[in-house]
Amino acid sequence: MSRISSFLGGFGEVFASLASPLWNYPERMQKLSRFLMRCFVLMVCVGILIWLSQRPVFALRQVMIEPVVGQTLKHINKPVVKQQVLETVQGNFFSVKLEDVKRGFESMPWVRHANVRRVWPNGLIVSIEEQKPFGTWGGVDSHTLMNTHGELFAGRVSDVGDGIQLIDFHGPEDASKEVMRLYEKANAWFKPWDAEVKNLTLSERYAWHVKLSNGMKVEFGRDEENSDKTLTEDRVARLFKYWPQVQEKWANRVDAIDLRYANGFAVHLASAGLKKNEVDGKKSEQKQ
Known part of the structure; x- marks a missing residue:
């Protein structure tokens, strides 16, 4: 009981101090005055800064x-x-x-x-x-260009300087970066021929082909669905391996190459207009 009575007595003193007028406590009055003065000074400073920030200067x-x-x-x-x-x-x-x-x-x-x-x-x-224009997207009459990062932007061929040779790109709207990646790969592959990619087309089914600066068209098909990610590189390597034989037989007459075959490649002769499937990798390897 003594504890309860002492607790109630302490609570009564606190309540009495809170309920009594504030001016009965000079120290509290001073603290409150200083706090209110600081708030007032702060508000004045903020107002001055807002007023100054809106000046015409x-x-x-x-x-x-x-x-x-x-x-x-x-x-x-x-x-x-x-x-x-x-x-x-x-x-x-x-x-x-x-x-x-x-x-x-x-x-x-x-x-x-x-x-x-x-x-x-x-x-x-x-x-x-x-933007650094690198190629056209969708043909020379299109109002879309591709930059050196494989990004598309609005622009016209007529806005590009005469000294810039643009690559002709075609493909789905969301595949510009993939097209640039394929361009860089193909460009590196055909450096031994001193040829550069001048046109690259990626279909909706992601089959692709290029046209080189020597006028030759190379068909790659699509290889992303194959488990062997080096399939296209292997076919290109086969082409270079047996290309001297092709040149020996049809020197400077080939205008298109088809690499979509599993065991070889096909060539198209410009003069005869006939498709030749005679260059088979395995057969040629057996003859040697």
Whole structure:
């Protein structure tokens, strides 16, 4: 009982201190006054900063556009782009959302990446990585180009400089990176012939063929469904192994090669217009 009575007595003292007027406790009054004064000073400072940030001096007036290191901007009209940015960007030096400006630039034709940063007191600097056209996508009349990273972007052949030879690519819209990978492989394969890939087509079924700079067409078919991922490389190696025999028999008359056969390859003669299945890897190997 003594414990209960002491607890109730302590609780009564606390309640009495809380219920009594605050001015009866000078120390608490001083602490509260200091706290309220700090809050007031903080609110005044915040208000001043907000007022200053909305002054006309901080309204965006300058947009500097520069290329990334190692590039020059060939397809971007700086004055036009600057004017578009100043007309569309919302906010001032403090409130502008740099990510929105970045997305706006990257939605423009010929802009691959953009990096935006503030410049005191009312400017922006935009570093632009311009698209490097590497090939057409869907033919020369298409308004889609492929860059050196295997990415598609909106552009026309007429916008590309005369000194750039574009590769002709065809394929499904979502397969541009795969097309670039196949191009790099095929280009490396035919280096011994001093030939380069000028055209690559990937069908909806992912069968593919190329046309080389020497005018020859090479049909690879599709090999992604096979468990042996080196199947195409093996067939190309077989072609190079027996190619001297083909040249000896039909020198400079072959205009197409079909590598879709399991044990050999077929050639097409330009002059005769006939398909020859006579170059069989296994048979040739047996003759030697």
